[in-house]
Amino acid sequence: MNAKRLFLRVFGFFFPNVCFSCGRIIGEGKHLCDECEETLLNISAETACPFCGIEKPDCDCAYSVYYFKSAAACFYNEGSAKNLVYNYKLGRKDYYCGYLADFMSENIKTKFKDVKFDYIVSVPPTAKSLIKRGFDQTRLLAKCISKRIGVPLRSGVIGCRPFNPSQHESANYKERFKNVKGKYYVKKRINAENVLLVDDIKSTGATLDACARELLYSGAKRVYCVTFVAGGLKS
Ligand SMILES: [Zn+2]
Ligand SMILES: [Zn+2]
Structure with a gap:
């Protein structure tokens, strides 16, 4: 040996x-x-709704209009996919990022195959969550995806104001959309046709929608979203 x-x-x-x-x-x-x-519950590229990114029986796009053009997620926020995100961000397993980014990058290549992205932007963390977790898990994911799909990561485009109550403690669909109002703001301009917005979880889509709105204000023409998991909270 x-x-x-x-x-x-x-x-x-x-x-x-x-x-x-x-x-x-x-x-x-x-x-x-x-x-x-x-127990990884894959969200099929063929049957997913092109707007919210979840499969048709669970989609409620008929009642919503989003600032983002389209969202895509790899798995439902259940079973081992849910554990993976939980361990990654709350268990401080930052070395999971490459594994999660592999799935997300493949998903981007499939679902947004006709889109040429100018930049990647990650959903900014609240100061409270950054202190609690010790790292910006979303930015790290975006960085790994940037390397895999060859699209530059732009930092500091949108900022996050201190926020209370935190999003996961607020109860329902409507409240979540109300709670994110004014939470994010434009920090600097971005001149881009297509921006890819990255987050780890999409539940109602309220956070992604609020960030997409700010990206449009900051100069992006279209915003597409990608998350590792989606779903898990119904109205
Ligand atoms: Zn939908
Ligand atoms: Zn296991």
């Missing part, structure tokens, strides 16, 4: 490879155990 293989075997004994979702020990080179892989 050569030195490198011996090192990997010893390293693997002390730091075994674990499932990103449930923490169970798994084989080298994998990110999810078989069970968690089965």
Whole structure:
């Protein structure tokens, strides 16, 4: 056995490879155990609504008009996909970003294959969430996606005002749209035809919509959104 293989075997004994979702020990080179892989609920590119990005039976676009042109998500916010985002942002597993960005980049290439993006912008965090999590998980995702799809990341285009109550504590669909009013603002101009807005989760779409509005004010002609997961909150 050569030195490198011996090192990997010893390293693997002390730091075994674990499932990103449930923490169970798994084989080298994998990110999810078989069970968690089965609970990834894929949102099909063929049947997803082109506006809100979720599948038709769950879409309520008939009642909403969005500032963004189209949204796309990889998975439903349930099962292991939900765990992945939770572990990534609240468990401070910043090294998950490449794994999540791989799925998101593939999704962008499929769902927005005819769109030429000028810039990527990430949804800015509140000061409170940045302190709580210790890193800007959305910007990190956007950075990884930028490398994968070859579109530059623009920082500091939109800002976030201190905000109360926080979005996940507010109860329903209508309240969420009301709560984000005035939360985001334009910090600098962006001259672009198409901007890709990145976030980790889309629940009602209120946050993405508010940021898309500011991007339009800042000079973007069209805004497209991508998230890792979508859904999980009905009206
Ligand atoms: Zn697992
Ligand atoms: Zn829809």
